[in-house]
Amino acid sequence: MEFCPKCGALMVPKQGKKRKSLACDCGYRTKQKPSVTSLKEKVPAGRGIEVVDKKLELLPKTDEECPKCKNKEAYYWTVQTRAGDEAETRFLECTKCKHRWRSNT
Numbered sequence: 363m364e365f366c367p368k369c370g371a372l373m374v375p376k377q378g379k380k381r382k383s384l385a386c387d388c389g390y391r392t393k394q395k396p397s398v399t400s401l402k403e404k405v406p407a408g409r410g411i412e413v414v415d416k417k418l419e420l421l422p423k424t425d426e427e428c429p430k431c432k433n434k435e436a437y438y439w440t441v442q443t444r445a446g447d448e449a450e451t452r453f454l455e456c457t458k459c460k461h462r463w464r465s466n467t
């Protein structure tokens with residue numbers, strides 16, 4: 363049971379057009395929250411640690427030389443390969459020709 367917050371009288375449930383609400387003789391009316399649980403937005407499944415999808419703009423740069431075009435600037439990121447005891451592999455991508463290579467140094 364609910365009482366009107368305005369006049370204190372007992373409120374009666376009334377079926378509205380779409381949802382139920384409580385109404386009072388004084389004219390006060392509450393709107394009940396729709397019982398339908400809001401659909402959770404489906405988050406697109408992440409593509410894991412796919413290196414290809416890395417946002418290059420966010421990657422740090424290094425002055426490593428590109429083996430292809432000899433450009434001395436490359437983005438780099440590290441990837442831990444499989445077992446944790448393995449050293450992480452450093453990947454580089456030339457800022458100029460987009461050539462990718464890996465280095466273990």
Ligand SMILES: [Zn+2]
Pocket residue numbers: 366367368369370371386387388389390
């Ligand atoms: Zn009332």
Ligand SMILES: [Zn+2]
Pocket residue numbers: 428429430431432433456457458459460461
């Ligand atoms: Zn290059």
